[in-house]
Amino acid sequence: MSQKNSDGKRSARERLQEQRRLEESRAKRKRTLIAAAVVVAVLAAGGGIAALVAGSHSAKDNKRQTAGPLLAPQGATGTENLAIPVGVPAAKATLTVYEDFRCPGCGQFENVYRDTVHDLENKGQLKAEYHLVTLIDKNLGGSGSVNAANAAACAQDAGKFLAYHDELYKNQPPETQDAYGKKSRLLELAGKVEGLNTSTFQQCVENGTHDSWVKKSQETFSKSQYRATPTVLLNGKSIYGDPANPLTPQKLRDMVAEAQKG
Template structure:
């Protein structure tokens, strides 16, 4: 029988070998776990970086959408300048009424919210219509947004755009008169509401059409109106209305104030027409008229007026609009905001 110590030494060797295998297996497992953890960490970092990139791209996309939609639905004076049909003058910033062959040209800068402009129109409307219809005078209207700057709001801009839309339809003259006859109080920005402007278009036959409504609601000519106002500022005019006859200011001389009769005589003289006594002149010369100092005539419904160079005419859009007799009062100007 072999000695016992021999078996004991073999057993110890086996135990040592087993321990070595166990240690090696533990190290291998630990190494494998570390490698697996490294892979997990790498994947996590990739996901974090990828998420950040997606977030940046998403933010860029949102910013792009916001930028792309900035200004959509904005009806203020932005976008390309679209002059109305038949616009004339420098940079096509004027709308002409009357016949091209007229000897005299009246240049008028006015604002549809301006009370002084309304007073001018009410005082001179009949005389201007008469001179235009006789082929003696053409008028170049330049639209201004002075009151929007002074009183805040967008009524001047929106009304001017609507008037330009009426020019597209060949009905500027009639709609122009309707806007002044129905002008709200200066502090009431009623013309900022397109619904009001569309309602008034119903007073001009054939104007309230889908094309006109679209033009008004989209602010088609807003940028053109803004450019017209900038031309007014560049001209350093003192206020509205500014009225020039053949380039000469005839409305701002307080020492020798203009009257409808004086304007008529000047225009007739330019055309070589012998002046005829007018009913308004006779009325102003009568004692009763001069002593009362009040209005002696009214604007008539159905007064014809040429609309632009096309010669289209239309109704003035109102009956019974008060027009003061010549010299009954001095029409003041709405001064500039500068």
């Protein structure tokens, strides 16, 4: 074989090898770019997941620190939506009641005046505004006041507030027992109100959906001029709790009738 032919074959092999090296280099760069793109995508997705996880942890931490966002029950009225209304809005007489479901005095008021108040409401002569507070929890400890108030707000969401409100007072335990601290008891009593004890209501009770609203109601009451439950007003004037001038069902009727003239 001549030197010329040998050089030609060697040159051809070198060109082929060089071409293979170039192709391999291009393929390697392509694989690198694809891998880099995948990494970027994964990191971006990971960042989103991390943000969600961080947000979740943050939400959990915030939930531990607070009772959650302030969510008023449906139809709540008044300043900061802290009152639950009952009756015809156009009624000329407004009964404002600040009460605690653990409060025995509140239970006494409700059980004595319930029929009279409902009769006047049904006749369109009286409307009521209920403010739910938690004095007994504060004074004696426990959670029955706030749990019952939240459950009543959940019943308001379902359009069943008044019926459930009345059941809570008809079955009110001694204030020292804090039976309403057990949500199972609140759900049990909901079974006495037709159509109330649904999964939606149960979740509302178990999750304490309106706990922050109840807390706000108590805070507002604490800043007011009123100090005890029940506090009962008729058109803004206190009408209950004066031993020198005790309220009776007939007196309440007379005052409501007088309000109609106005």
